[in-house]
Structures are given as C-alpha cells and as structure tokens.
Amino acid sequence: MNIDNLPKQYSPHETEVKWQKYWEEQGVFAAEAESDSPNGDASCRPAYSIMIPPPNVTGSLHTGHAFEESLIDILIRYHRMKGFNTLWLPGTDHASIAVQALLEKQLKKEGIKRQELGRDKFLERAWQWKAESGGTIVKQLRRLGVSADWTRERFTMDAGLSEAVTEAFVRLHTEGLIYRGEYLVNWCPSSQSAVSDLEVDNQEVKGNLWHFRYPLTDGSGYLVVATTRPETMLGDTAVAVNPDDDRYKHLIGKTVTLPLMNREIPIVGDDYVDREFGTGCVKITPAHDYNDFELGKRHNLPMINILNKDGSINENGGEFEGQDRFVARKNVVAKLESLDLLDKIEDYLTTVPYSERGKVPVEPFLSTQWFVKIRPLADSALQDFDQNNSPQFVPERWGKVYRDWLVKLKDWCISRQLWWGHQIPAWYTPDGDVFVAHTEAEALAQAQAKHGQEITLERDADVLDTWFSSGLWPFSTLGWPTQTQDLETFYPTSVLVTGFDIIFFWVARMTMMAKHFTGKMPFHTVYIHGLVRDENNQKMSKSKNNGIDPLLLINKYGTDALRFALVREVTGAGQDIRLDYNRKTDESSNVEAARNFANKLWNASRFVLMNLEDDLSPIPPQFIENPNLELSDRWILSRFHQVVQQTRQQLEQYGMGEAAKGLYEFIWGDFCDWYIELVKSRLQLQDDPTVQSSSPKLASRQVAQQTLAYVLDGILRLLHPFMPHITEEIWQILNPVEAEDNKHVLALQAYPEPDRNAIDPQLEEQFELLTGVIRTIRNLRAEAEIKPSLKITVILQTESDREQKLLAEGQTYLLDLARVETLTIQTSSPVSSEQTEEQTIVGVVGTVQVIIPLTGVVDIAQLKSKLERSLTKLEGAIASLQSRLNNQGYVKKAPLEVVATAQAELEESLKQQTILRSRLEQLTANK
Known part of the structure; x- marks a missing residue:
C-alpha cells in the first residue's frame, strides 16, 4: 500500500484546511429536498435536521460556540453516516442593539449623530458593515469544520426571512394577538430603546434607603415614606397605606403635599402595601414602577413621566429638568435635607436591573409600544408539553423550567426604538389611525377605503425585537410562509442544541410561534448542554474577562483536538465542562491530551498502512467468521463491535461525552497499545527466510493484516463525527480510488453497525487476564530493575484449568510482549528444593500468581x-x-x-x- 501521501508527522492545519475546502466545494454536505434529489431517493431516506442557534452577526467565535457547534456536528455527521437525509442549516442573527451600538460608536468617532445622518443613510452603512465585517463569525465557524449546508445559509434580515416576519406580524395583528398601547417597559437609556425582561441582568448592589417626610396638606403632621430612587418622587401621584393599618386608615382620602413639586396627591388604601415593611407608607409613582403602575390603574391615578429617553429629567421634573437621573438623585436629596424633610438614610442592599447590552441601569418607563398577547400562544404550547411531552427535553429536568416559563409569561413587548432591524409593518394617518399591512401600498389601500379620499401615511419608526424573528427561525429558514420542498422535507426539525440560559429567550418563543403558525412543535427534542468553565471552575464571561479564544487553541493544537477535548469533558447530559488553560502560554492540558491522541492515531495508522499489501482488497463484514482468526484477532474484533454498539447507544441518547471517552480508551488502549503490539511478530514473518511461501505462518500474517485494516477502517468511521479531518485524511489513504469522486469521502460512508456474533464477553474477560499478566510482568521487571533487553524466566501458577488453558493459548503474546524466554504454567504447588535457594519477585493477577526468579538476573x-x-x-x-x-x-x-x-x-x-x-x-x- 502506498503511504507516500501520509507524512511521518501529522500536520493538523494543512489537513484541516484541505478537507474543509474540499467538502464545501464538492457540496458534500448539501441536503436534498425531495424535488432536488436526482434519483428521487431523498423521500426514501428519513430526514434529520438541525438549525444552528444563530450567533449574532457582530460576534466572534468563543469557547461556548466551539463547544455547542462540536456537539451539533457530531449529531449531524453521525446521522448522515447512518443514511439520513441530513440538513444542518447555518445562519446569523442581525442583533439589532449590538449592531446599532457598534455603528453609533463609529459615527461618534467621526463626530456625526445618527439623527443627523438620517435613517436611510444609517441603514446603508449598516448593510455595508454587514457585507464587509459581518461574516467574521461565519468564517470562524467554518474553521471548526462543521458539516453545515452553507448553500442554505440564512440571515434574519435577508429577503425571505423578512417576508416571514412581516407575515407573522400581520397575521397576529389580524387575529387580535398583537396590540399597541401605553404601558411600562424596561427602558435602556444607553440604547434609548425598550428591552425585554430577559435582556435585563439583575445585580445586587450596595445602596441607600432614604426616608422622606411628606406633609399632610391640612397641616396636621406628615407621613414618612422610604425609597431607593429619590428622583422618582418628582413623579409621585399618591401615597398608599394598607386599609387595615390602624395607624393610617383614618387618613385614607386625605392628601399630602408632594415636596419640591408642591402638588397635592391623595392618600389611598390598597392591600398591596405591606404593613410590616418600612413605615407602612409607600410613595406611588405609576409611570416609573411596575407595582405602582398596577396600583395606579386600580385607583385611576395620573401617570407622570419625569424622564427623557436618555435618562435625564424632563420638563415634569421642575427645577431639576435637564439633569442626569443620578445627578438629580443627589440634588433631590440635598434639597429635601435643606427643607428639613429628610428623616434618615439607611444602608441598603438592593437589586438593580441592568441592560445586558447598554450596561446601564434600566428604568421602568411609560411608553407606547407594540405587544404580543402571549397567553393564547403560551397555553397552546403548554398543552402540547403537558399532553405529548413535546418537545422532549434532555436532560429531562429542564422541561420543568420550560414549563414554568410558559405558565408565568406576561405579554411580550416587541417594539424597539432602533433603526437596524425589521421595521414594524404599520402605517399612520395624520389623525392617528393605524393600518397594519404587508406593504405600504396595501396599507394605503386600506386607509383610502376607510377614509374615501387620498391620504398620506407615515410608517412606524420602531423595529421589532430581535427575538421576534428568531422565534420564527426553525420554519422561516425553510421558506415559510410558502410551503416549500425544504419545509415539507425538513420540518419539524429533529433536535435543538442550545444552552439553558436561553430556554425562554429562544426555546419558548420558537415553540409558541411554531405551534401557532404551523400547528407543529418546531423540534422533537431539546438537548440542553452545560457551560464551559475556566481552569478555576468559573463560568466564562466577558465581565470576568476569563474567556478563552478557541482560535488560539485551534492554531496551536488543531481543530480536531479542540473539538474532541471539549466533548470528551462532558460527563453527562447538560453538565458543565472544564477547560484547563495556562493564560501565560496559551496552553491547555485538555486540548494537548486530545492532540496527543490524534498523533497516536496517526502513528498507529501509519504503522498499519506500512504493513498492508498494496493490493489488499476491501475487507468484507463476513471476515469476522474467518476460521483462521487467532485469539488476539477474535479479541480485538469482539472489543471493536462492543465499542460500536456502545457508541451508537450513547449517541442515540445524546451521550456524546461518554462516547468520546469510550472511543479514546478503545483506540489508544485496546488497538494501539495492545493489538498492534500483539501482531507485530506476525507482520514480520514475510522477511523471515526460514518461512516457506506456503507456510501457515504467512496465512497468519495475512489474517493479521486483514484484521488491522478492518478495525482501522471501523475506527475511522466511528471517530469521524468527533475528529472529522484526521479521520478523513487517513481513510482516503486506506481506501484509495483512481478517479476523483465527490461521494468517495468518509463523511458519506456508512457508520459501523455492531455484529453481535463477533461480540464475546467471555473471551474479552479472559483476554484481560493475558493483558493483566503482561502488564504485571512488565511492572515487576521495572521494580526489580531488570534490563529491557534481557529475556527472563516466568512462572505462572493457577488452580483454574480455564486460566491455564487461556494462558497456554496466549503464551506467544506473553513471550513477545513481556520479553520472556522460559515460561512455565502450572498449578500452585510447594516449591522445589532448588527454588528455595532462589530470590524471586512476585505479583498477582486475579487468581494467577506471577513469579520471576531473580538469581542470576539482577544483583540482589x-x-x-x-x-x-x-x-x-x-x-x-x-x-x-x-x-x-x-x-x-x-x-x-x-x-x-x-x-x-x-x-x-x-x-x-x-x-x-x-x-x-x-x-x-x-x-x-x-x-
């Protein structure tokens, strides 16, 4: 066999680039919808599809991406090799807030404000940035060797997905499930946009609790209220007490004079007030607190907004107008203190919500926004989960988290005050009528039909929450609302692989949207993976600055090594993994061990290939029934098919980590360290001039070659989903073809199936005795410091006839691998008078005693x-x-x-x- 193309040293970078390019150029991973199949066989094969969790277009590869995409690629490659019509659809999310923040920073450096540039010019720059820099993470994902169908790559703002977003909005509005109204929302003063509850990071901070005196208007005294946000008092419209509180119930209906604003506000009674907390009196600011907002609606209180969109005080703040909210806070406290209305200040540990994107505290802000009426959608998804366990969660415990989210969901604010994103398909007449439509022409037709005259329309300036379009991802990427062949073939998808931190962000929104628009759950299974933790077992995050750039590790060790290292660390479904890393040297013990594994496989494969005949034909599966198979051959074949069975079972149950560990142990231990060593002497027989051409010994050599080729081919197939590049490279040398054939790639070969006739647990157990004896002899030699080149005498004693028979059958292996010259296998018996004079060293394997005489071998x-x-x-x-x-x-x-x-x-x-x-x-x- 010609191994000229297999260098002595494995070069991962050269190999990986070559195969990534070849796979993509040859369309190896292109999925086939039924109409695409030239032979019409796509419909005969079961479909298996996964949609990539779309990374932000502003993003760059991080270790979490590398981990997640490695898990997905294992599932995809495994099912492709099982014969499924497989689609892994890649793409990116437009990331409204992130892109807009990035562009505004660029404009700020140029001394330009977004508003001065104008919406159209701003969007031109956004699309230009997308074309030039927005594909960074896609290029990096390709370096992971993911077997995605890049011909189907989607972007959440491409034409097809934009059409789907518009259709979804119009339908929901027509059905009364989207409405517009003035409500409190989480407002980010940095991005000057509403953000969802789940885009808020609640942080515990040390603050203060200020107690202020609110004078009763009739001059009979005052009430003391406490607040952590003194500036909001400028918008107070009531003070509330519990109607059953004897201290205050006689004051209900009276008024207090709001300090600084000199405005009379009522004292109201409401069960919401906790009599035991603080003074029992609560200031009510309906426009800036969610609980106050609900109380305000119950008591018909005015709602006074005191903030501008940038977080400064507006004209409703009196003398504090124009001041930043935190500056105003200090000035309000100082003014009240000067008026002798500051009762006391307490240190207070409080939770402050921060905008994940803007990195500033958010404000409850009274604003007119678009909302999805969530309850009907959530209840429909909840019914599927309760009645059909759909989708099924792995691990199962995350299903309860998903269900809890669905139960407690509130209406979803979907409008964002940004320019980059899907602009809301709503148009307004000058007098405020709103028309929701697919196009401006359609809205204009509706307006003219209603008003009976020519009329001008202005489009809503807001865009939709990014998660609105992401919620449609499993089916919009396949062509919905058109019933395409892709949609027919690959939807519902098979599995969603994602982290637990976006079960509501994304998973619940997809199930609600999909069930409503398609009548089906978007995926059968949700596999929730854990987090990647650093060398100190800390969660990796930008705020901790403890992330590890996977490209550094790829450049140092190779893609396959990184992929295998990450997956092998998984100890169970959903468990976090740890990546040991030295930040001074950019070295990782996990990845280095995986690189060493790749080198071990390379060297072992090179040895095998050097010892195969050039004309060695493919080994048929029936080979395992060859009567000339020797003990070690039958053992490795049994171990191989046992591992095939275990690996398939583990992958079917999402046990990717367990499968990786099992393959590592079999390949490194059983195949490389044992079987190859056991057959070396048989491979050398052809060079022995004393061996005749018709000798059974040469037949033994041929059987060893066939076994090596058979098992190596199977190993490469088993390992391919985990380490695709190195396995493809070796497999091509093992299975050469004269003509170039884009289907002649390991990625498209059949995954091994277990042959239960080859599995012999008793033989494996017995063979463990042989390897255990060899290992013990080696250890005893090392302890006694016997020279490696010196052949020794070994006595094996056991009362078991079965063990004696096995040891006798495997004595060739004992002689070869343990450097034994004289081997005696006997029952345990009293030592002879001759042996009593000898010094020995003794070890035990099971019930076998291993005795090595030392006299004359070492200087005792x-x-x-x-x-x-x-x-x-x-x-x-x-x-x-x-x-x-x-x-x-x-x-x-x-x-x-x-x-x-x-x-x-x-x-x-x-x-x-x-x-x-x-x-x-x-x-x-x-x-």
Missing part, C-alpha cells in the same frame, strides 16, 4: 542497597513535610495553595514509601 545486594537508600531519603522528606504540616502556625500563615501542595506531596511520598517497603520485603524474604 546492589538492588537492596539502592532501595534502602531511596527509602531513607524518602522518609526524611516525609518527616520534614509532616513536621511542617503539624505546625499550626505555618498552616495558618502560609498561602492555601502552598499548604495544599505540601499535603499532596506528603500523600504521594507516603504511597512511594509503601511501595519501596513492599519491594524490600520481597527481596529480603527467603524462599
């Missing part, structure tokens, strides 16, 4: 002396460590990491002490 006295010196030195170190750790002063003063290191050293030293003493005891004992 010299070895004992060396061990005694080592033991003396070690015991001195142990005494020093124990003394240090028993000193409480040292333990209290020394850094924790120093104490921990000393404790670890002591534990390791004590283990070494036990081993050395055991060796000396064996050498001292006379037989």
